Structures are given as structure tokens and as C-alpha cells.
Amino acid sequence: MTNDLFLRACRREPVERTPVWMMRQAGRYLPEYRAVRAKYEFLTLCKTPELAAEVSLQPVDLIGVDACIIFSDILVVPEAMGMKLVVEEGMGGPRFPHPLRSRSEIDHLKVPDPNHELNYMMDALRLTRKRLEGRVPLIGFAGSPWTLATYMVEGKGSKSFRHIKELVYNNPRDAHALLEKLARVVAAYLNAQIEAGAQAIQIFDTWGGILPQEEFREFSLRWISHVLQLLRRNNIPVIVFCKDCGHSLEAIADTRPDVVSLDWTVDLGKARDMVGSYVALQGNMDPALLYASPERILAAVQKILEKFGKGSGHIFNLGHGVLPDIPVEHAKAFVQAVKSGSPKYHK
């Protein structure tokens, strides 16, 4: 591999500089992505390996990131379990018009064969891996069981999360039945991704932060841990990202992923002091900083590099996905700032 900085940093091995990529880096802030999206629907992109590979490679070619994450959506998994998934333009993201509301609906969810119902993902990984020609590593991903369950029960994003919380608080057994099924499906999906060529895996827990700490551990982290145990990890680094869960950093690290990804409300220096001796850390610049000037972005990058300090075990990233309306030049300035500013921390 030409550039394996990302993989080495995940394993806390020495690197010459800090690797950098961005969550949602294959996305709307790129004019080249918008050009593809103008011709095809969102789910068509996810399900057409040629197109998924094309947009996955764009940030590698155009922005110079040190890792390539496969273009997809976490909600294709519930779709493969039998739930109708709808993406309408300007309707605020994908949604399930028939959300899960009963135990019998939970019990009737299919357990898909990832190499059948989700084979387009595996084809997209194989094709992208081939096209990368070893330039940078390829990252596969899935939503956490809790985050998938939240979308499946709510049908879409929510302000109060009434339905998933009613399930958790009134009917924890049914909640765990759903989560256990999802953990098996997610683990099989990620194992298939590894077989198809993913060189690292990230688990996204977008909604862990809506729960009190104890419920976060019982309903979200417990099932992430179960997925980790079911993974055939070999030497493949696994990254866990629980947004808005800085309160449980040690508990997350104790599930023993290779990397814990941090949102921008966590202090990276304190996080390293707490868990940096046994996991690598990914993050954690406020994505809204990419609205600011390139000079301001440079200063923010330097501050975060300084917070982590000397040595390996840091993958630079944003604290959440790159926002769709930032100027593409600012994304380039961000990546360049990490590349130019980080070598001194690795001497």
C-alpha cells in the first residue's frame, strides 16, 4: 500500500504524520458529487457499485484524504431486513413510512444474507478497493444496533424520540429482542464487508446520546460490544463512534475497539489521558469550523494536534459528518493543515 498512515495510526504504530479523513467525505460539498447526484437518485448511488465506487473515490482524488470510506447509507440494512425505505428530495433524509411498532413486526424482520440482499455493497467495496490500487485504505461501515433501531421505530429523525423511548422504558424486553437481532445482522454485514475487502470498519452510533448514561450502556453500548465480539477482526481495525456520549468514554473504550471516534464536545487531550493507552482516538474538529476562513481552520487544526500531543494513535477527522454547504476549498485547507502541521508531533 502506498499510504498506510491511517491503518498504522489505528494500531498506534509510529507514523510520519497524522492521517486525516472526513466522515461523509463523499458528499454534497463536492461539486463532482453533486454532478453525479443530479443524474441518479440517492439509493441508486448506494446500490450501483460503479456509481458508489466513483463517488467514494472523489475525496481521495480531489481532497487528498488518507482513507476512503465506501459510499452508502446505514439504513440499507433495515431495508434488507424487509422495511420499505423512502428517500424523497428535500424531505430531510431517508425515512421508513411504516415504522416498527409491535413485537410481531420485530419478530417478522428478516435476517438477510449480506452476500445476497446486500451484495451491491460487497460489489461496491470490491470495485472501490480495486480502483484504489493501494493508494489509501478502504473503510466499511454500519450503523450501531441502537441507532438502526431508533430509525426503524421512529421512522425518521425525531425531536422527542417518543416511540423508541416508549419501547425502551415500557417494554425493554422487546427492545432487546430487536437489538439482539440487529446485532447479529450488523455483525454478519460487517464480516461480509471485511471479506469483500474493507481494510477497516467504523460503527456509527448517531443516537446513543439521546439516552441517560445507564440506558446508553444497556441499550446501545452493550450491543455494540456484542457486534465487536461477533466480528472476525483479524488485523482489521474497528472504529466506534458514539455521538454525544463523551460521558461514557471509558465504557466505550472498554468494549475494546481499536479506535474511539470523538465528537467536538470532548476534549481530545483529556480523552487521551483517560483511554489513550489502550485505544487510538479519532476526531474531533467541529464540522462548522469549515465555514470559517482557511486561516481560522489552520489555527483550529493546530490546536487539536497540540491537544493530542506527540506520538501515534490519532486519526484526524471532524467531530461528525462534513456539512453539505461548506466551501470545497475549506475542506482542502483542512486536510492540508493536518498534513503540514502534524509531522513535528511524530519526530
Add this chain to the structure above:
Amino acid sequence: MTNDLFLRACRREPVERTPVWMMRQAGRYLPEYRAVRAKYEFLTLCKTPELAAEVSLQPVDLIGVDACIIFSDILVVPEAMGMKLVVEEGMGGPRFPHPLRSRSEIDHLKVPDPNHELNYMMDALRLTRKRLEGRVPLIGFAGSPWTLATYMVEGKGSKSFRHIKELVYNNPRDAHALLEKLARVVAAYLNAQIEAGAQAIQIFDTWGGILPQEEFREFSLRWISHVLQLLRRNNIPVIVFCKDCGHSLEAIADTRPDVVSLDWTVDLGKARDMVGSYVALQGNMDPALLYASPERILAAVQKILEKFGKGSGHIFNLGHGVLPDIPVEHAKAFVQAVKSGSPKYHK
């Protein structure tokens, strides 16, 4: 005063049981509130002391809470500074159709005389205090400078908070000019509320949690601290509520309010260990627990009482405002559970 449990708990003085109230307790979950709102617009309620007093008293009479918070909205303050405020039915809350976008707009904001432009609030407090006849204490409130600035610059709630973050990251001097002005206005407003009869004050920082920790301290907490210094507190307890800021609990407590209010993602027991020797704590049940059954609510209340443990210095509350679509019987069950379950912690 018949029932001063709330004031005594704020001061960490002995109480016979833990006092309880709910943020947004005068609100849509109450049929009696909806009956009033069916006849009058939201801002008419805020600005008509007779109506504001009526809905403020409803939860005291109907739910049995131990404190009465005046019915109002934090955004009447920017309106009094000259910004047009619009509330349209079903449009997702109040908004400013002409948000602040330049330094000259910041400099042109008026510094209102709270006893003139906001005198309806003072009349509402005086009338409500009179009607309470000493049954329970009356709480006044305001938004934090940061939270008001966020609404004024964004115009409404936001997902990316692009505009306020551009201001903070690209133009911190202008941000501080706005925040300094707001701190003076908020302090004068709260001092007038105290003169008009408010027996406790709560400062709501709804949006402190969108910032990284250092920026939270520089742009939100610093100006809350400035407001506290400008308050003529006498013996009036001051509560500070910074939502999603559990990462900075000690820094918040170090601004020396009487009470720190906690959202449901903070562990109340750990919080007491950290800062309970010098501030009281308010909170912190997940508001979505009021969707659950009364039995489940009772169990959740008992768990939180146990987390705080023995002794005074706890005001029971939700971790954020009561949700508009919970059954009113569940709110009653919540208050009753605190009343019946807490005496044993005060023996």
C-alpha cells in the same frame, strides 16, 4: 409562605421531602392550558399579565408542583431590543424573520428598560405572586446571552448553526460585542424581575452544548458568569441550566449559582460528588419517561432519588422541558412519586 421546600433546597437547608417542579410546566400537555391557547395567540399570553398569571398558576393548582415558574418566552428580550419576533401556528416555534448578520445591526440593538418595554413581564410576576398567596415560590427566568445570541443570529433553531458559528469562529470580537450587550440586558431584566417579586431566578442556556468545551466557556459560560455578577441577588436563589454541557459541570458550578440544573445525560450521583458540596442540583429525569407507565415513572423517580442520596440540596425536575404530548396523568404521577418517595432521604 405555606410551602418553601423549593427555596430551602436551593440553599441546601434541611427539608422534609424533595421539592419538585417541571420546566415548561405551564404548557400544552395541560388541557386547561390548551383551552386558553385556543382563544389567544402565544405572544398575547406572554404579554397579557392576567393570562400569563392564569396559565402560570395552572400546574400549581392541577399538578401540585412546589414552585411556580412565570409563563413567558426567552425571545421577548431580543424583541424588546428591537428585533421583529414572529410566532406562527405549526411553524415550529418563535422566529426572527430578520436575523442579525452584521456588526452594525448588533450595534443598533436597543438596550431596553425592563420596566418599560418588558413591563408586561413585571406585571405578570406581580399578579402571579399575589394570586399565589404564598402557596409556593415564584420563579423568574431569562435565556443566557449565548442562547439569545444564537436565536438572534440564526433566526430560529438550526441543525448546523452555520451563522452563529461563523460569527464565533471568524469574528469573535463581534460575537463578544453582542454577548456583552446581551449580558447587560439580561442582568437588568432579571434584576427587574426580582424587584417585581420573583423569589428565584433560572438562566436557560439551551445552546451551550453546540460548542466545543473551550468555546462553551469563552462564549457562553463567561457571559453567564457576568450576568451573575451583575445580579442583585440578596437571598434570591439563582439556577443555571446549560443543556448538553455535562462536560463542564465543575466550570458551571464555579460561576457560583445557588443551583446547577442537569439534563438527563448527567449522572446525578457523580454530579453530587463533584460539586454537591457548594451548589444544589436540579433535575434530571429524561422528559420522555413521562411517555412511560406510571409504574415505570415511579421506578425512575426512585432511582434518581437514590442516586442523589440522603440530605438536602436536590430539587427534582425533568432534564429539560415537559413534552407537549405526554398524558397529564403521567405528570401527576411523576410529582406524586417524588412527594411520596423522598421523605426517607431527609430523616
